Every structure is written in structure tokens, then in C-alpha cells.
Amino acid sequence: MSEHHHLEPLARRWSKYSSKFTPADRDAVLALPYERKTFGKDAYLVREGERATVCMMLLRGFAFRQKLMSDGDRQIISFHIPTEFVDLQNGLLGVADHNVQSLNHSEVAVIPRTALMELAEERPSIRLAMWVDTLIDASIFREWVVNVGRRDSRARIAHLLCELAVRLERIGAGRAGTFDFPLTQEQLADATGLTAVHTNRTLQSLRRDGLIQLTNGILRVLDWDGLREVGDFDELYLHHKV
Amino acid sequence: MSEHHHLEPLARRWSKYSSKFTPADRDAVLALPYERKTFGKDAYLVREGERATVCMMLLRGFAFRQKLMSDGDRQIISFHIPTEFVDLQNGLLGVADHNVQSLNHSEVAVIPRTALMELAEERPSIRLAMWVDTLIDASIFREWVVNVGRRDSRARIAHLLCELAVRLERIGAGRAGTFDFPLTQEQLADATGLTAVHTNRTLQSLRRDGLIQLTNGILRVLDWDGLREVGDFDELYLHHKV
DNA sequence: CGTTAATTTGAGACCATTCAATTTCGGTGG
DNA sequence: CCACCGAAATTGAATGGTCTCAAATTAACG
Numbered sequence: 443m444s445e446h447h448h449l450e451p452l453a454r455r456w457s458k459y460s461s462k463f464t465p466a467d468r469d470a471v472l473a474l475p476y477e478r479k480t481f482g483k484d485a486y487l488v489r490e491g492e493r494a495t496v497c498m499m500l501l502r503g504f505a506f507r508q509k510l511m512s513d514g515d516r517q518i519i520s521f522h523i524p525t526e527f528v529d530l531q532n533g534l535l536g537v538a539d540h541n542v543q544s545l546n547h548s549e550v551a552v553i554p555r556t557a558l559m560e561l562a563e564e565r566p567s568i569r570l571a572m573w574v575d576t577l578i579d580a581s582i583f584r585e586w587v588v589n590v591g592r593r594d595s596r597a598r599i600a601h602l603l604c605e606l607a608v609r610l611e612r613i614g615a616g617r618a619g620t621f622d623f624p625l626t627q628e629q630l631a632d633a634t635g636l637t638a639v640h641t642n643r644t645l646q647s648l649r650r651d652g653l654i655q656l657t658n659g660i661l662r663v664l665d666w667d668g669l670r671e672v673g674d675f676d677e678l679y680l681h682h683k684v
Numbered sequence: 685m686s687e688h689h690h691l692e693p694l695a696r697r698w699s700k701y702s703s704k705f706t707p708a709d710r711d712a713v714l715a716l717p718y719e720r721k722t723f724g725k726d727a728y729l730v731r732e733g734e735r736a737t738v739c740m741m742l743l744r745g746f747a748f749r750q751k752l753m754s755d756g757d758r759q760i761i762s763f764h765i766p767t768e769f770v771d772l773q774n775g776l777l778g779v780a781d782h783n784v785q786s787l788n789h790s791e792v793a794v795i796p797r798t799a800l801m802e803l804a805e806e807r808p809s810i811r812l813a814m815w816v817d818t819l820i821d822a823s824i825f826r827e828w829v830v831n832v833g834r835r836d837s838r839a840r841i842a843h844l845l846c847e848l849a850v851r852l853e854r855i856g857a858g859r860a861g862t863f864d865f866p867l868t869q870e871q872l873a874d875a876t877g878l879t880a881v882h883t884n885r886t887l888q889s890l891r892r893d894g895l896i897q898l899t900n901g902i903l904r905v906l907d908w909d910g911l912r913e914v915g916d917f918d919e920l921y922l923h924h925k926v
Numbered sequence: 927c928g929t930t931a932a933t934t935t936g937a938g939a940c941c942a943t944t945c946a947a948t949t950t951c952g953g954t955g956g
Numbered sequence: 957c958c959a960c961c962g963a964a965a966t967t968g969a970a971t972g973g974t975c976t977c978a979a980a981t982t983a984a985c986g
Contacts, residue, residue, distance in 0.1 A: 491920070509830045512916060517834040519826045531819045534812070539823050539921045563808065570776070573815055577773045580822035581781050587825060588751045588759040590833040591877030595942070626964065635833030640942055642966060658951085674754060678733070679781045837974075868932065882974055884934060900983085933982065943972075950965065956958090 447472050448501055448551055451525045451613075456571035459684055463567040470565055474558065476551040481505075481544035487528060488542040494532035496552045500524045503548025504624065508632065509540045518633035520582055521545070521625075523609055531576055533559055546624040578681050585679045590635040593674060595644045598634040600673030603654060607663055608677055623661035648672070689714050690743055690793055693767045698813035701926055705809040712807055716800065718793040723747075723786035729770060730784040736774035738794045742766045745790025746866060750874065751782045760875035762824055763787070763867075765851055773818055775801055788866040820923050827921045832877040835916060837886045840876040842915030845896060849905055850919055865903035890914070 453471040457463040478501065481487060487498055487505060505528045507519040519540060522528045528542045533555050562569035582605075589601050606623070610616045625633075631641040648654050653669045655662040663669055695713040699705040720743070723729060729740055729747060747770045749761040761782060764770045770784045775797050804811035824847070831843050848865070852858045867875075873883040890896050895911045897904040905911055 507826070509826070511830075511834055515834050517830040519829050531822060534816055535819055535823070535923055535926060537920070537923075539923070540826060566805065569811075573818070574776055576815070576819060576822060577777055580773060580818065580825055581777070583822055583825035583829060584749070584751070584761045584782060586829045587761050587832060588753075590829060592753055592757050592759040627966095628964080637943060638964090639944080639966085642964095643942095646966085678779070681777055681779075681781070684777060869934095870932080879975060880932090881934085881976080884932095885974095888934085927986100929985090931982105931984070933980105935980075936978090938976085940975075941973095944970085946968090948965100948967075950963105952961100952963080954959100954961080956960095 448478065449474060449476065449499075452499055452551075455525050456568065459571045459574050460567045463571070467565055467567045470561060471568065474553055474561065476553045478549060479552050480547070480549045483544060483546055485544045486541060487544060487550065488532070488538050488540075490538055490541050492538045494529065494536055494538060495555055497527055497530055497533050497555055497558050498542075498550045498552050499527045501549045501551055504545035505542055505548055505550075506545050506629070506633070507540050507542050516632045517635065518629060519586065520579065521606060521633070523606075523613060523615065525613060527575060530572060531579070533572075545629065574681075574684055578684070581679045581681060595634070595636055595640055596647060597673050598636065599630065599641065599644050600648060600653070600669050601675050602630065602634055602673075603648075603661065603663070604670055604673045604675035604677075605680070607661070608680060608682075612682060619663035619666060621661045622659060623656065624659045690720065691716060691718065691741075694741055694793075697767050698810065701813045701816050702809045705813070709807055709809045712803060713810065716795055716803065718795045720791060721794050722789065722791045725786060725788055727786045728783060729786060729792065730774070730780050730782075732780055732783050734780045736771065736778055736780060737797055739769055739772055739775050739797055739800050740784075740792045740794050741769045743791045743793055746787035747784055747790055747792075748787050748871070748875070749782050749784050758874045759877065760871060761828065762821065763848060763875070765848075765855060765857065767855060769817060772814060773821070787871065816923075816926055820926070823921045823923060837876070837878055837882055838889060839915050840878065841872065841883065841886050842890060842895070842911050843917050844872065844876060844915075845903065845905070846912055846915045846917035846919075847922070849903070850922060850924075854924060861905035861908060863903045864901060865898065866901045 449472050453468045456471065457468060490509070500522055502524055505522045507528065508516050509519065510516055529538065532538050562572055589598050593601060607616065607621060610621045615621065627641045627645065628638040631638040634641065645656060649656070651668070653665045653672065655664055691714050695710045698713065699710060732751065742764055744766055747764045749770065750758050751761065752758055771780065774780050804814055831840050835843060849858065849863060852863045857863065869883045869887065870880040873880040876883065887898060891898070893910070895907045895914065897906055
């Protein structure tokens, strides 16, 4: 029964952060109160300025963080895939400083902030895992600053595709370089600081070079080394071996 | 004597994060082992790929984080001012994923990683303060993604100046809109994803509009509201009221 | 006071944007 | 199952913000 517990994948992922993660820690995670909730495409999970009373972990589907400019422009700050929290920092910071939207049809576990923070107080291994999660988030933000700040359009897109491919592969959501990839070109554009039009032309350029294939929401990485090269991609920043 | 302890400003800053921060917490911070070290302009405090054995807090001067591109281009990811750690995340992540350089002549407290982590284990208020520090860092990275991703050159520079002005004022390093501001235009450029040449022209434009005055390493904000407006600046993300 | 770093200026080239129109895709109802 | 619809992707041409490459001027420092 507990094998199909919705928080089981989270417990499994966290258990890898420390050799001190005990079965009791696992049970404590699974004992967290939570509520399942589904969101449609583009629905808001969190709104900027909101006081946080809960934290949300993705069970199914994708989500992304974003900030809106006064002129309506949008900058996407990160994408999130299942087993990841989309707003763990709000547990401590209290007020959301950015929005979180569902990318496609998604399902999340909504966990009361207090329960989560109390668990962190009581269990060293769990609090460490939570802290590490937020630190890896931060590392990804740093890499994104570099991506939009110093890479041209081909490199930006290539880098983003590399990152998502590696992360998806890690949670077993792709094999042989093939992934469900429901991002629209507009979302890709908002994540890389480009326009949708130029993103389209850039994708064509990557396709023309035989690096990727991207149609019908399926991404196929045809030339992994080539894509890494173009995207200047080094996965150290993902800290997958913490 | 303890009033002139080098870690006193850190203890004072952390004490504001929680009402539960006790005198014993303060004493524990001041009891941390540390070594003072000075760095010249552009000297490296941390190098990408390095295993972390220490964490560094700024006592005097500025520092910045950066990543280097294969073609030699540099992207600055954040600036740091006294009482801030420049690499606290390395205490947990273990391996540095980016470089840290001294901006001018600086002085830091070098604290053994293990001592810092043990202190966090033992003292809830201190671990909370440390976690919050890394979360605010992350929030600033997010805003920087937006800054380089979706703002034009005038807004980027204006926003960066706003951020630094607010943070400097907070630690009492400026009054009446006047600050010691030792950044070169090249560093400003590397932080905003622009070239030094264009940064120069953009600064001229901001000066021409009567928003700032920036000469001889002194920044004067002449029109605070105007600068905020141009930079699309909202300081919520700094979480100064945690 | 000499030497190097930092700032400033000019002109031309280029990458990405803007604005519009067209085509394809995905889902829905008849 | 096909017709229809809105969303997403694609194309074209013109515009523009930023870059590149030099060179000149000014400031910082030993």
C-alpha cells in the first residue's frame, strides 16, 4: 500500500541525499498531511505577494515559475517536474516573490507549511534534504542568469533542452533521448528571454543541424554531444551527486 | 571586547530573523572559529569545481560571484557586501559550481565548514538564519534572471543600481542617497549581460535624465522614484522584512 | 610623473525584434 | 468521421537595440 503512497517518490529522492536517512524518516515523510489537487494548463499554483500557508510538490505534469513585467512580458525562471517542490522557499520566506503556473495538466500534493516546517525541525535528515533542494534550485537560477545573460539564441535553447533532458532522464521520464516535452515555443521563449518568433527560427536551426527533433510534444535528442557543445552545457550545477 | 568581535555584525543581522534568537545563540556565533584573510582586487575567494572546506563571510569590501564562458566572457551572478556570506551553499553542496572574486580590496572571515554545519545542527535559530540567507540569495538570482532576460539596457542598469543602493543603505553603508560604489563599468556590464561600451552609453543616458551621478567610485541617487520607475524596481524580492 | 586601467566616442555590422500574414496542429461538436 | 475552430507554429520583410572594433581621452596609482 505505502508503495503507492503519493509521497513515496519524494521520500525516495530525499533518502539519496544522506546516508543517515532512516526508515523512520521515510515514514515521517509519508505521514505528512496533504491534499491532492489538479490544475489545468496555465492555472496559477502560487501568486506573487501571496502569504504562504502551504507548499506544493508536483505529482504529475510540469509547472514553471515566472514573473510578469509591467508591460505584460513574462520571464520564466525555472521549470519543475514531478517529485520537485515548486515553492519550498515560501515555507520560510512567508511571502511569494513570484508566480507559479501549471504548464500542462498537472497534479500536486498540497502540504501545510507548518507540518512541513515542524518535520524539518524534528528530523535532521529531512531538513537537510529540504535545504539541499532549495540550494539546487538556487544553483539552477544562477545558471539561468548566465544563460540569458551571455549566450546567443542557439546556445540558450540548446542549454535549456540539455537541462530538461538530464532532469527528466533522472526521474525516469525519458529513455534513449526521447522525452514527453509539452512546452510551447512561447514558453521556451519566455524562459530564454527571446521572442516566440526567434525561438521558432532557432529551433529550426537546431533541427537543421541534426541535433534535435521536436514535434507533437515529443523531444528527441539526436546528437547529444553536439547539443551539449552548442549549449555550452556542463551539468555540474545540477548537483546530481550531492 | 565582544562589541568589536568580527562576527558581531553577523550575529546582529541573524538575530533579526527570529524572535527566538537568544543571547546563547549570539555567543555561539561569536564562538565560531575563524581566520581573517584579505584579498586584493579581482583575487579569487572560491573557484568553480573546488571542494568546499570553508565558508566565507565578508567583513569589509565587496565580492561577486561569476561564471566564465568558454570564450572568456564573464557573467556576474551577484554582488556581496559586508555581513553576507559569499558561498554559504557550499557548506552543504560540497562542490563550488561557480567562482567568487573580490571586487575591491576586501577582508573576509574564513570559517571551517564543519564548525558552521555543526552549529546549524545544534541551534535551531541559527540554522534558520542560515537557511533564510541562502533563500534570499536565491530570490535575488531569480530577479536577476528577469533583469537580464526581459529588461532593456536602461532598465537593467537602473534596477541593479536600485538593488545595491537598498542593500547598502540597509547595512548603513550610505546615507542621503550617496554610496561608495567601487564597481567598474566592465563589472556593471558583466552583471547585466551588456558590453562595457553599451553600459557606458547607458549610464550617460541615466545621468542625462538626472537620475544618478556616478563618478570617482561614488554613486549619488538624485531621483529615487525616477530610478525605480526606469528600473521597474520592487524590493519585495529582497525580503528585508522576513 | 610616468604607466596602466578605466572611461568615452564614432561608425558600421549583426542578431534579435516587431508586425502581419499564413499554415499546421489539436481538440470539439455535429 | 468529418467540419470547424482556436491555439500553436511558421514565414517574410523591415526595424532597431546592442555589439564590434578602434582610437582617443581621462582617471588611478606607485
